[in-house]
Amino acid sequence: MENKAYAIAAGLFVLLLGLALAATVAWFQGDRTERVRYTVVSRSGVPGLNLKSPVKLRGVEVGYVENIGFDPADPRQILVGIAVDASAPVSATTYAQLGLQGVTGLSFVGLEEADANAPLRRAAPGARIALRPTLLDRLAESGPLLLSRFVETADRLNALLSDDNRARLGQALTQFNDTAADTQRLVAALQPAARELPALMKDADGTAQRASAALRQIEGLATEGQQLAQDLRARSAVLERLDAAAAQVQATSRNLELALVGDTAPRTRPLVADLAAASRSVERAADQLGDQPQSLLFGRRGQPPGPGEAGFDERLKAGAR
CATH class of the missing domain: 2.40.30 (Elongation Factor Tu (Ef-tu); domain 3)
Structure with missing residues (x-):
């Protein structure tokens, strides 16, 4: 009887322990x-x-x-x-x-x-x-469209790489190779000129500077020429007035000569002669200034030597040349 009681007690203990463990696991897993x-x-x-x-x-x-x-x-x-x-x-x-x-x-x-x-x-x-x-879903949805486009692209590549197109491509590559060779030869031919180009540029720079200086000198000469032309115009106006005055003096002297010619005015004849001579001198001076207006600035030029005078032979030789 005692053994059965111990067995029942042990069974109850194991059962309670199992229920406690199951409750604990359920508690932790909840x-x-x-x-x-x-x-x-x-x-x-x-x-x-x-x-x-x-x-x-x-x-x-x-x-x-x-x-x-x-x-x-x-x-x-x-x-x-x-x-x-x-x-x-x-x-x-x-x-x-x-x-x-x-x-x-x-x-x-x-x-x-x-x-x-x-x-x-x-x-x-x-x-x-x-x-x-x-992204994978979008790729999967667009997969048939991508595949059809890939097939279309492959067909176009096959058409592009046909026998005729490959032959033309080979010819184009050959021509390109020839062009590259020609270009290389041209570059080799241009190298000496390219090496001389800096010196030419330096000479061109010097020439440009000299041309600029010459242009400045020409501008100065042009300014001086304008001033000289103005002076000549002013002196020409003076000569014209002097010529008019000489003509008036000559006319006056002639009138006086006509008026005083005769036996009734013997004392006035020397005065009239002097006036006529003075008017002729003024007229000659006006004519010379009209022919050579530059004589007012540079003086009168001498008369060229005549036959038998010194320098006549040299003038003839210069004229023959």
Whole structure:
């Protein structure tokens, strides 16, 4: 009887110990974190996503997937219920994307901020979060279009690289090679001229400076010529007035000579003769100044030597040349 009592006591002890261990494990495995529920809306598929799949906010795990199903209002949409830690900063601009968990093929829900610099405005509990396609999803959707364009590009390359075009390309390359050789020879021929070019430029610079100095001298001579022309015009005007005065004096002297000629005025004849001689002298001077106005500036030139005079032979030789 005593053995049976010990056996019952031992069995009860083991049973109670097992229940305590199960309660402890259940206690530690229980999730007592406060969660907020959101709904992720997807217009495309959610491959690799399962219940209890993790939910990560900018790479940090903040929750898990509670349920997956089609939208009763629009069967083309998939609704994914997620439970997220209440302390997670899920804003009204947060969007979701599917990510791969290593090489297992399983997916997780990644939450990202549309504008990380904007002020945080938390999303209301139960709010719907749009699921955006990833880069791989966009590539998969545009794969047939890319493939068709690749085939079209390959066809065009085949048409471009036909036998005729390859022959023409070979001819063009040959001509290009000949042109390069001609250019090299031309450059070799121009190298001596290029080496002499600095000296030529220096000579051209010196020539330009001398030409500039000559132009300045010509401008000075032109200024002096203008002044000399003005002086000559002034002196010509004086000569014209002197010529007019001489003509008037000559006319006056002739009138006096005619008026005083006769026996009745013998005393006035010498005076009239002197006046006539003076008028003729003035007339000759005016004629000489009219012929050689430069004599006022440079003096009268001497008469050329005549036959038998010194310098006559040299003048004849100069005239013959």
